[in-house]
Every structure is written in C-alpha cells, then in structure tokens.
Amino acid sequence: MLSFFKKRKITIAIDGHSSCGKSTLARDLARKLKYVYIDSGAMYRAVTLYFIWHKIDIHNPDEIKKALESISIDFRYKRRKNLCYLNGELVEDDIRNAEVSDLVSDVAAISQVRKKLVALQQQYGSAKGIVMDGRDIGTVVFPNAELKIFVTADLEIRTHRRFQELKIRGMEMSFDEVKQNLIKRDHIDSTREDSPLCQAEDAIVLDNSHLSTKEQLNAVLKLTKLHI
Numbered sequence: 001m002l003s004f005f006k007k008r009k010i011t012i013a014i015d016g017h018s019s020c021g022k023s024t025l026a027r028d029l030a031r032k033l034k035y036v037y038i039d040s041g042a043m044y045r046a047v048t049l050y051f052i053w054h055k056i057d058i059h060n061p062d063e064i065k066k067a068l069e070s071i072s073i074d075f076r077y078k079r080r081k082n083l084c085y086l087n088g089e090l091v092e093d094d095i096r097n098a099e100v101s102d103l104v105s106d107v108a109a110i111s112q113v114r115k116k117l118v119a120l121q122q123q124y125g126s127a128k129g130i131v132m133d134g135r136d137i138g139t140v141v142f143p144n145a146e147l148k149i150f151v152t153a154d155l156e157i158r159t160h161r162r163f164q165e166l167k168i169r170g171m172e173m174s175f176d177e178v179k180q181n182l183i184k185r186d187h188i189d190s191t192r193e194d195s196p197l198c199q200a201e202d203a204i205v206l207d208n209s210h211l212s213t214k215e216q217l218n219a220v221l222k223l224t225k226l227h228i
C-alpha cells in the first residue's frame with residue numbers, strides 16, 4: 001500500500017471547528033504517507049503566547065507590527081512529533097494553556113498576524129508532500145490543494161474529547177467551561193472578517209462523531225488513494 005503513495009506528492013488541507021480531531025487525523029495521515037505535518041493552529045498559538053509574554057496590546061497595529069518582526073516560529077521533529085518553537089524556545093506545552101486558548105481566536109482574527117503566518121505556511125507547502133490542518137487551509141493557504149477535508153463532529157462529543165485531553169495534561173476546567181470556550185472560539189473563527197472558517201467548495205466533509213481515530217484515518221487514506 002505504501003509504495004502506491006510514493007507515486008506523487010500532493011497537498012492535503014484539513015479544516016474544521018475547534019477540537020474536532022483535525023490535528024490527530026492530520027498527524028496520523030502525515031506519518032502514514034511520510035509527509036510533513038504542520039499544525040497551523042500552533043503557529044497562531046505561538047504568536048498569542050508571545051503577545052501575552054510581551055504584553056502586546058492587540059488593538060494597537062504599531063505594537064503588533066513591531067512584535068511580528070521579532071517573532072520567528074519553526075517546527076522541529078522530535079519524539080515522533082513536530083514540535084513548535086518560538087524564537088528558538090520549545091513552546092509546545094505553553095501554547096496549549098488556558099490563557100492562550102482564551103485569547104488565540106482574537107489574535108487569529110488580526111489581518112497583520114494572518115498575513116505573516118499564511119506566507120510562512122505557503123513556504124512550508126511549496127514542495128508539496130504536506131498535510132496541514134487549520135481553519136483556512138483549503139480556502140486561503142492552499143486553494144489548489146489536491147485533497148481538502150472538512151472535519152466536523154457533534155459539539156458534546158468535541159467538548160468531551162477536549163475535556164479529557166485537558167484532564168490528561170493536568171489542566172483544571174469544568175466540562176461547561178470547556179464547552180463555552182469551544183462555542184466562543186468557533187463563533188469568532190467563523191464570523192471574523194479575514195479568512196473566516198468555512199468549508200471550501202471542493203472539500204469533502206468528514207463527520208467523525210462516531211468514528212475512532214483508526215476509522216477516520218482509514219477513511220481519509222482511501223480518499224488520498226483516489227487523489228494521488
């Protein structure tokens with residue numbers, strides 16, 4: 001089966017709401033295909049973390065411009081994972097904390113921020129052989145991606161998954177707080193002016209509410225086979 005996938009490298013764009021399993025799917029898929037995996041949400045989170053650390057006023061375009069000039073984000077493959085670095089510092093855990101999760105949608109709505117990150121994401125994808133997940137990957141970052149998947153899942157199920165994930169990380173949040181955070185982020189992400197979350201016309205919808213991670217991976221591998 002793998003030799004089949006060696007035939008032609010393509011670009012795979014995976015979009016969808018918060019905590020619907022996009023990253024797990026994208027990472028599993030990249031591993032299977034031996035492609036590069038980029039979590040574009042991590043990039044928005046890294047910028048948010050920098051803004052928090054440096055007390056950047058997110059309503060001040062001049063401050064944002066200066067801050068963006070001082071930010072460098074990269075990924076390094078370690079421990080079988082593509083880990084996010086901010087100005088050379090490993091920030092994989094910090095970018096998942098509650099403070100970042102609370103502010104990141106507001107930061108991701110800033111056009112100056114999007115402009116910088118989209119350019120970087122397009123550079124990563126220039127050689128193809130990439131799986132990227134986010135909110136605007138199939139619509140803005142890679143509108144010509146050969147395969148676009150729009151992942152969705154029931155809100156209760158997404159809340160449950162996120163709640164479990166945070167518990168494992170030792171972060172204390174009630175089920176309802178997690179749910180309200182997802183609702184808030186989905187609302188901001190879908191209604192912002194610049195590149196709102198929406199399904200690309202040529203995206204295939206995958207509802208994984210009742211699929212295991214293995215089942216969703218197999219479903220997308222079948223689709224990938226059709227596009228290579």
Ligand code: DC
Nearest residue numbers: 040041044104105108134135136185
């Ligand atoms: O996937 P995530 O929850 O880690 O993403 C964090 C935030 O970044 C989320 O609120 C939406 C935003 N985001 C975005 O606007 N565009 C992307 N391509 C990826 C994430």
